[in-house]
Amino acid sequence: MKKLNKISAGFLALVAFVGFNACSDDDNLIIASPQGGPQLLTPASGTALILDANNEQGVATTVVWDDADYDVQTAISYDVEIALGGTDFAAPISGGSTNERFISWTNLQLNEVAIAAGLSPFVAGDLDVRVRSSIGTQDAQAQVSGVLTLNVTPYTTSLPQIAVPGNHQGWDPATAPTLASSEFGASDYEGYIWLETEYKFVAPDDAGNFAWGNTDWGDDGSFSGVLTEDGESNVQATPGYYYLQVDTENLTYTASQYTNWGLIGSATPTGWDSDNDMTYDPATQTFSITIDLTADQIKFRANDGWDWNYGDDGADGSLNTGGADINVPEAGNYTVVLDLSNPRAYSYTLTLN
Numbered sequence: 001m002k003k004l005n006k007i008s009a010g011f012l013a014l015v016a017f018v019g020f021n022a023c024s025d026d027d028n029l030i031i032a033s034p035q036g037g038p039q040l041l042t043p044a045s046g047t048a049l050i051l052d053a054n055n056e057q058g059v060a061t062t063v064v065w066d067d068a069d070y071d072v073q074t075a076i077s078y079d080v081e082i083a084l085g086g087t088d089f090a091a092p093i094s095g096g097s098t099n100e101r102f103i104s105w106t107n108l109q110l111n112e113v114a115i116a117a118g119l120s121p122f123v124a125g126d127l128d129v130r131v132r133s134s135i136g137t138q139d140a141q142a143q144v145s146g147v148l149t150l151n152v153t154p155y156t157t158s159l160p161q162i163a164v165p166g167n168h169q170g171w172d173p174a175t176a177p178t179l180a181s182s183e184f185g186a187s188d189y190e191g192y193i194w195l196e197t198e199y200k201f202v203a204p205d206d207a208g209n210f211a212w213g214n215t216d217w218g219d220d221g222s223f224s225g226v227l228t229e230d231g232e233s234n235v236q237a238t239p240g241y242y243y244l245q246v247d248t249e250n251l252t253y254t255a256s257q258y259t260n261w262g263l264i265g266s267a268t269p270t271g272w273d274s275d276n277d278m279t280y281d282p283a284t285q286t287f288s289i290t291i292d293l294t295a296d297q298i299k300f301r302a303n304d305g306w307d308w309n310y311g312d313d314g315a316d317g318s319l320n321t322g323g324a325d326i327n328v329p330e331a332g333n334y335t336v337v338l339d340l341s342n343p344r345a346y347s348y349t350l351t352l353n
Contacts (some may be wrong), residue, residue, distance in 0.1 A: 038078065038101075038131045038145045039066040048124070048151040049110070056108035063095075064102040065131050065145060075099060077134050084117045085126025085149055093117055095129065114154035121156035121184055159344060162189050162246065163210040166199025166234070173202045173210035177285075179244055180343035187249035191343030192258075194241050194282060198234035201227070201246055201253070217248065227251040241280065243308075258302035261287045263336055265298035267328040275304050278338060285341035290353065293334050297325035300338050300348065310338075310346065319346040326350075 080095035218232025262275025311323030
């Protein structure tokens with residue numbers, strides 16, 4: 001009987017242990033229930049932020065909140081959501097996830113979100129921010145904070161562009177080469193394009209897409225460099241490589257044909273006396289030449305003359321109109337590539353073979 005009592009006690013202890021653990025698991029699920037969502041603390045709603053393109057990695061703001069309450073000691077995950085102000089988070093954008101009670105955004109990070117949400121560069125607009133808390137995979141346990149509104153002025157480092165569709169590329173604005181303005185808000189556009197016989201100019205829509213139905217310009221019919229939006233004619237050209245300049249405010253354009261590009265300089269076999277002609281590749285939209293060079297100087301010029309030439313003022317691979325002579329680092333056989341396909345970002349490479 002005494003031995004039986006010991007077994008019974010052990011069995012009861014085992015049952016109690018299993019029962020305790022089962023109850024504990026159930027209790028955890030019951031106890032870990034939402035008691036209160038995260039509370040946003042700073043910054044104050046309505047805070048104005050002017051994002052700085054010159055300090056992209058600097059912190060624009062830090063959002064801080066109180067812990068969500070699940071009435072139990074457990075790890076809590078926080079997902080920050082951002083949306084265009086007044087849209088009731090119909091299309092939320094992720095602002096990051098963390099287990100901390102704060103999140104910081106650099107100027108660059110917040111700018112990318114602001115633009116994606118629909119704010120316009122250099123125009124102040126509202127972004128709504130909220131924090132969603134959860135514990136593990138228990139989606140049903142999610143809690144959402146109140147809404148904080150930030151008044152944000154984003155920026156852009158991309159130059160505004162217009163497209164140049166025509167029979168050089170099938171009259172498709174979406175795939176047409178582009179011209180770039182000198183800065184945001186400016187109406188002057190420029191760029192190099194290979195043209196065939198006819199073309200037009202097309203502005204982007206609010207989302208930055210080029211398509212027929214957007215604002216477009218053609219010649220006013222006088223073919224004297226005057227543009228118009230109404231009753232326009234296709235702009236005319238003879239096949240060749242052109243430098244285009246367009247002013248969409250003053251409604252003017254010029255098309256200078258610079259089809260022939262050459263390499264000239266004391267580093268070339270012909271010195272400064274004559275060009276070494278470069279070959280255009282329509283697939284890469286670049287000019288190139290393979291040539292023996294000495295450790296001296298070169299420049300690029302168009303149409304065998306000095307009216308239009310490029311050098312490199314900063315020795316950084318970017319070209320400047322009428323810029324400084326380019327130094328060849330050492331003698332050898334080089335492949336030289338002239339790339340004028342990126343408007344206002346013209347460049348070159350010297351590759352020793």
